Amino acid sequence: MKYDPAQKTTRGAARTLKAFSETMLMMLGEKPFEKISVNALCEAADYPRATFYNYFDDKYDLLTYCWYRMRREVHLDQISGDPTDATFMAAFDQIYHLFDSHHDLLIAVVSHNPLDSQLVNHFIQYFTSVFTELFSARAKPQALKTPVELVAKHYSSTVLLIMEWIFLGQHPTTREEAEVYVRELLEPSFTCVE
Amino acid sequence: MKYDPAQKTTRGAARTLKAFSETMLMMLGEKPFEKISVNALCEAADYPRATFYNYFDDKYDLLTYCWYRMRREVHLDQISGDPTDATFMAAFDQIYHLFDSHHDLLIAVVSHNPLDSQLVNHFIQYFTSVFTELFSARAKPQALKTPVELVAKHYSSTVLLIMEWIFLGQHPTTREEAEVYVRELLEPSFTCVE
DNA sequence: TTTACGTTTAGACAGTTGTAAAACATTCAT
DNA sequence: ATGAATGTTTTACAACTGTCTAAACGTAAA
Numbered sequence: 100m101k102y103d104p105a106q107k108t109t110r111g112a113a114r115t116l117k118a119f120s121e122t123m124l125m126m127l128g129e130k131p132f133e134k135i136s137v138n139a140l141c142e143a144a145d146y147p148r149a150t151f152y153n154y155f156d157d158k159y160d161l162l163t164y165c166w167y168r169m170r171r172e173v174h175l176d177q178i179s180g181d182p183t184d185a186t187f188m189a190a191f192d193q194i195y196h197l198f199d200s201h202h203d204l205l206i207a208v209v210s211h212n213p214l215d216s217q218l219v220n221h222f223i224q225y226f227t228s229v230f231t232e233l234f235s236a237r238a239k240p241q242a243l244k245t246p247v248e249l250v251a252k253h254y255s256s257t258v259l260l261i262m263e264w265i266f267l268g269q270h271p272t273t274r275e276e277a278e279v280y281v282r283e284l285l286e287p288s289f290t291c292v293e
Numbered sequence: 294m295k296y297d298p299a300q301k302t303t304r305g306a307a308r309t310l311k312a313f314s315e316t317m318l319m320m321l322g323e324k325p326f327e328k329i330s331v332n333a334l335c336e337a338a339d340y341p342r343a344t345f346y347n348y349f350d351d352k353y354d355l356l357t358y359c360w361y362r363m364r365r366e367v368h369l370d371q372i373s374g375d376p377t378d379a380t381f382m383a384a385f386d387q388i389y390h391l392f393d394s395h396h397d398l399l400i401a402v403v404s405h406n407p408l409d410s411q412l413v414n415h416f417i418q419y420f421t422s423v424f425t426e427l428f429s430a431r432a433k434p435q436a437l438k439t440p441v442e443l444v445a446k447h448y449s450s451t452v453l454l455i456m457e458w459i460f461l462g463q464h465p466t467t468r469e470e471a472e473v474y475v476r477e478l479l480e481p482s483f484t485c486v487e
Numbered sequence: 488t489t490t491a492c493g494t495t496t497a498g499a500c501a502g503t504t505g506t507a508a509a510a511c512a513t514t515c516a517t
Numbered sequence: 518a519t520g521a522a523t524g525t526t527t528t529a530c531a532a533c534t535g536t537c538t539a540a541a542c543g544t545a546a547a
Contacts, residue, residue, distance in 0.1 A: 344496070
């Protein structure tokens with residue numbers, strides 16, 4: 100992101116950032132991402148084009164900021180790297196809740212942006228990288244030969260796959276069912292034992 | 294893809310398609326995908342712009358055709374949906390070979406296009422969808438509660454994750470080691486039994 | 488050879504993109 | 518309040534995109 104959330108944000112800048120990201124999300128519910136030009140976006144947000152480029156490198160950079168805002172709404176701190184660990188399921192529930200709380204927005208967006216579109220891809224990729232970082236931060240040394248980093252990526256991409264299936268692929272699924280999915284996919288032995 | 298590989302291709306059309314895709318792959322080894330304009334591409338391929346748009350919708354459409362050509366080089370037919378099945382590992386080996394045979398090209402491309410770039414994303418997404426189709430085509434009815442389609446996606450995205458790790462992330466890994474990875478990630482119980 | 492057909496090409500078009508320089512507005516310490 | 522620093526807006530620009538039209542081309546049947 101061009102804009103650095105770490106640095107202090109003036110009231111004016113915050114207002115501008117909010118206006119652009121909310122306008123983008125609104126327009127995503129109306130038309131495909133490819134059809135949204137920076138021109139039209141600025142028109143709708145009622146800001147000059149130069150201001151847009153003041154805060155963002157391009158459309159994609161704004162998207163990243165949109166996902167950042169969404170992600171920021173939920174605390175995702177107590178994650179363990181081990182799916183048999185109880186804190187893993189707690190983290191999974193938090194992630195489920197994050198997506199669930201934006202259910203309507205996601206439905207609207209997907210209705211104009213297919214699952215294999217650049218937009219959905221960008222969305223998935225952003226959250227995958229966020230979760231990968233969280234998973235690998237507390238990864239335990241494991242008995243496997245597979246590198247820890249690869250395992251962390253595997254966990255997060257699997258979790259995202261399930262979220263995509265449920266919330267973007269429009270397969271209504273309760274949190275409890277979703278928990279079964281993630282256990283079956285990540286720990287097949289777990290299911291056999293039961 | 295705008296161009297339909299199913300329809301008969303005249304000799305002239307085949308030459309044009311080949312020229313564009315090879316030029317694209319060559320340029321990807323020289324600069325990032327975002328910096329490659331259709332103009333420059335046509336210049337390098339020595340074809341007029343109108344011809345480009347005759348065959349492809351845009352840059353991305355040409356990319357898809359590039360991956361299609363790559364994919365076509367290898368037979369990927371005998372795939373089973375079950376990772377404990379021997380044919381699954383046979384298929385995995387074929388996929389490993391496919392990427393391995395383009396090792397130099399992938400190195401060159403990645404040196405100008407980071408792992409989280411649009412380009413690499415597009416590449417991964419294309420092959421994930423190809424493998425998903427193959428895996429679900431022969432998916433066996435399973436004891437899991439997780440939908441078959443979701444499981445197929447999980448298999449293919451995991452396989453691609455490993456390929457990305459090895460060939461794009463530049464972690465030299467033998468085929469035997471790669472086989473260990475895929476077994477550990479997809480069938481942890483399998484490893485425990487051994 | 489001529490005709491007819493589909494494909495390829497040249498050129499032009501309106502709209503978009505990202506950048507740069509300068510004008511303008513705010514904020515805040517002095 | 519004054520002035521410096523910072524942030525915002527205007528305007529202009531060169532380059533690119535995707536589409537269109539009409540002309541040029543090749544090929545295969547009459």
